[in-house]
Amino acid sequence: MEIVLWILVFIGTFLGMEGMAWFTHKYVMHGFLWKLHSDHHKKDHDSWWERNDLFFVFYAVISIIFFLLWQNEGIWYALPIGAGILAYGIAYFTVHDIFIHQRFKIFRNANNRYAKGVRRAHKMHHKHLGKEDGECFGMLWVPMKYFRK
Incomplete structure (x- = not known):
């Protein structure tokens, strides 16, 4: 029974992080901490590191x-919660930073419907260079309108 509870807490934490990522992105990154997130929308630096990466460090801590x-x-x-946060961080980094933004040049040839929809939705978000009017969504939750053929 203990392993079932552990798995449920882990899955609940992972899924809860999707909501937390959406909330943080919409109300914190595009809100009072826009100064840290803005370099993710408009590159104003020559470094591989972005100020926006501090959000990743925060959740790692x-x-x-x-x-x-x-x-x-x-x-x-505390173990399945910590593991759930870590697993979401790895998944988010893989989808967002590697797959979408190509910070590492892998997963370039993924062309299934999900991959195209996620890329299209993220591209629409990034067309807004300011802190207002950027549609926010999660890694797992993307509006269906982006999955057209």
């Missing part, structure tokens, strides 16, 4: 805190 709570305090559910 949160995941590490949960791992430490599990290890040092024996809080059993």
Whole structure:
């Protein structure tokens, strides 16, 4: 029974991170921390590193805190929460930074309906260079209008 609870907490955390990513993107990145996110929409630097990457670091620290709570305090559910946050971070980095933005030149030939829809939706978001009017969505939740043939 314990493994079932662990799996449920892990899956719930992973899915919950999709909502958290949407909320953070819409209200924090395109809100009061636009200064950190703006270089993701308009490249004003020559570095591979973006100020926007600090959001990834923030969530990595949160995941590490949960791992430490599990290890040092024996809080059993802290492990699947930390692992769920980590797994979402890996998935998000793979889809957003590698697949969509090609920070590493792999997954270039993915041309299935899902891949095209995600790319199309993200392209529509990035056509807005300012902090207002950018449609926000998650990695797993993308409006169906972007999946046309």
